[in-house]
Amino acid sequence: MVDGCADPLSGRFRSPPMIGRDAELAALLAAAGHPPSAVFVEGQAGVGKSRLVTEFAAAAARAGAPRVVMGSCQPLPEPFPYGVLLDCLSQCGDLLVEPGPVTGALRDHLPELADRLPPAPRILGDPGAERHRIFRAVRELLRSLGPIVLVLEDLQWADEKTRRVLRFVLADPPPDLAIVVTYRREELPAMGPLGHTFHRPHGVTQLDLALRPFGAADVRAMIDALVGATVTSRRFAEAVLHETAGIPFVIEGTVQALRDPMRDVRAEGDSARRVLEGIDVPASVADAIKERLGALTDAARTLTEAAAVLGVPETPEVLGVVAGEVTAAHLIASVESGVLVEEPANRYGFRYDLARRAVYASLPGPRRRELHERAFVALSALDHTPVARLSAHAKAAGRKAEWLRYSELAAKVAEDANDVSSAVDLLTEVLHDAETSPEVANRLATKLCDHALTGLPGGMMTARVESLLSDPRLAPDVRAQVHLWFGLLLQRETGSVERGAEEIALALGLLGDQPERTVRGMAAMAGPYLGSASIAEHQKSLDQVEGILDHLPTQASRTALLATTLGGRLIVGDPSTWGRISRLPSPSDVHDPEELHHLARAHCNLADACSWIGHYARAREFLRDGITLAKRVGSSYVVGTAEATAARLDWLGGRWQGLEQRLDSLIETYADLLLTTDLHLTRGWLAAARGEWVRAEEAFQAATGSHPTAQIFPVGISAAGGMAGMFLSRGKAAAAEEHVRHGVTMLRSKNAWVWSGDILPQAVDYYLAVGDVDAARLLVSETADGLRGVDAPLAQAGLAACRARLTAATNDHHEAGRLYREAIDLHWDLGLSYRATQLAEQAEGETLTDSAVLEALTQSYDSLGATVDAARCRHRARSTGTATPSPRGRRGYGSELSxxxxxxxxxxxxxxxxxxxxxxxxxxxxxxxxxxxxxxxxxxxxxxxxxxx
Missing domain, CATH: 1.10.10.10 (Winged helix-like DNA-binding domain superfamily/Winged helix DNA-binding domain)
Structure with missing residues (x-):
């Protein structure tokens, strides 16, 4: 375990390594190394000044630099004269060398050094002269210590005598002295840390360091250091940055307040925000805010309370209505104290949200309600109507009617902005209120179900829809829809495939005389992706579903049905799909937003199906049209599915440049949606090709989802093939066995040979590696039978490659060469450059020694970015005594990485x-x-x- 991680036994955190201050530390070491010097380190509370000087002292000690002596000023009502200086000097008795006579003036002030200092001189009658002698004594004592670094922390709390003596010393400092001062500018009593009369002397090395709060990258690094692993998601780091303003002290307290740090810091999307909303304000943060509030006047404190209740930065006018009379002096006091900050557009709020929450939590209930009432009045008077904020204030103020009205309006605004999470939160709150009327409850329950498959994290949506099942206010047809969506969610989110099917069947029975409402459930039941039913059974169900197509009352409902069934037919290789596609309306004939959404879904589903079975050119055509339509109506979920398909197509087509960054961004963007399993699969393929075994394994496991029994079958089969291929490439056949068995079992259980293209080659390679030629032949024969009459170019290409591999294993090299050429041509025709190149290498056999062939293969792999394959070919070339060139040519790279x-x-x-x-x-x-x-x-x-x- 390294410093800065959570102890798994005690749950406690140790101080993390210093993050993001390397440049400042280097500058501090350099300045202190050229005495006489004066370094002033500025930064707000908690930004890391103490950590920087502590690291400086440790680094100086490791380097054998002069002694670093540290002292801190304290926030006392009346600071002790020369307090921090005397604390430091009292530690230096072992360094004293021939202290001059004037140092005796400090004998009574430094009892620790009394036996080493000259006798105290007689006391002068003139206070000014006595002060001057003290100043001279301090400077002389510092000179007698030799090379030394004084670190004086929190100088904003120092007494004026300390500031004056420091000004005196730095005007003519001892040659071996370095002084490092830290301070908070907002709490200084004068213009600078040593007062406004201080002028920087010539001949003294001077450095001013201003420590700023962390940005997102450093926040992420600090969280990783605290939990002891590189696991923090970018979205979680961004959420922490918003909550803490990047102040390290607050970040540390926030991470320590997490209930399950190793799990919580991985949160993506909206769940990152929810994790942080669920923690209590860290006691250290609450205490720090309480201390600052204690220094404010009653009026300024009331102002901060109003700001806490308002929640977001507001104008002085709005703050004035909520807090009462607000003067410029009150605002100035709140800002100077560091509690509030000025934002753009003359608005004032808290520097970070945890500070706001700390103030809000300190308010008694009646006081909170009173301020919420005032906030509702103030915001209601604005020219624009902030409906979401009015909803929150109305609820907190006990205005039930206004809360219901503004909540529904706010949910509509959130829906229009594609902020489904906020819309669902608002709708759920109103539905859970017992005083909501049956009319409103039925309307909002229907709306909530419309958002069911948007993929909110952690089974959140499933629980919310399930809670509606026992709601006595719901009408029978609305309750039936709830059963339908609950069943779909059980299958998609929790892995309860069979129970989900029961709920869907119940809903279909209740809605039997309303075909337009049963369409989605029937289509979902017929979909081939989930469940244990065979492909043939799914095709029968699809026929039954399409039987009601002409009985649907609207073109929009017919398009909605086709959007699901056409993709479902094509992905199982049904050749009749191509003729059925003509039943979709032309985009130019559709103007209704709902139908446009379903038409976009239809094109993107067809693109997805084409990408799985091997029609890649057609996939891109469908994708282009689907994205255009989805963007017209702002359908973010459909755009997300399209982007996942596009990423997989780019992997298959060898367009890997920038793909890793794109995948990471998409996984974070759509973290709460179901399509991320597809993205994880592509990321696993890419990582495996680049030798990133750990990341590849994590990605393939993520591709199977949280509930493997409910995984999307094509993704699950391909992930099993990816894992098996990765282990086989490393010579680990035993480790590959489990994944081959899993993938082949999935194929056989659903008779889904149409999806065999990403597991069959790996399975055959495994069987041949362990000498089980009969198992390989049986699987190839089963696949050939299963693909008869099926439109599956990828599976057919994979089958051809396996036939070549089997033939080569029987030493019929001439026939194997012909079959390999056929398989390679099929892969090139499909645009599968990486797999075609791998087959070309495989066709050459294990004894390949031709340097020209090896060089060509290496360059092909390098052009793709297939690190492992290129390295393997270089290794084979080296073993023959031939060197292959670097992909960018031989040259010097200087400070750049080769x-x-x-x-x-x-x-x-x-x-x-x-x-x-x-x-x-x-x-x-x-x-x-x-x-x-x-x-x-x-x-x-x-x-x-x-x-x-």
């Missing part, structure tokens, strides 16, 4: 050991160790764990 160093750096950032990197890149461990040293030096990091790309 292509091989980039590969090593990327694997280091993924947490791989030297042995794992050596295996991935086909290098010796000693060579990898040399690369690691070069990478660390070029990236200027002290540890392999600090390498991030």
């Amino acid at each position: 292509p091989r160093e980039q590969d090593v750096a990327r694997l280091l950032s993924g947490g791989h050991t030297n042995q794992e990197i050596a295996q991935a890149l086909f290098l010796s461990r000693r060579t990898v160790e040399e690369y690691v040293v070069k990478v660390r030096r070029k990236l200027n990091v002290s540890s392999r764990h600090d390498v991030h790309l």
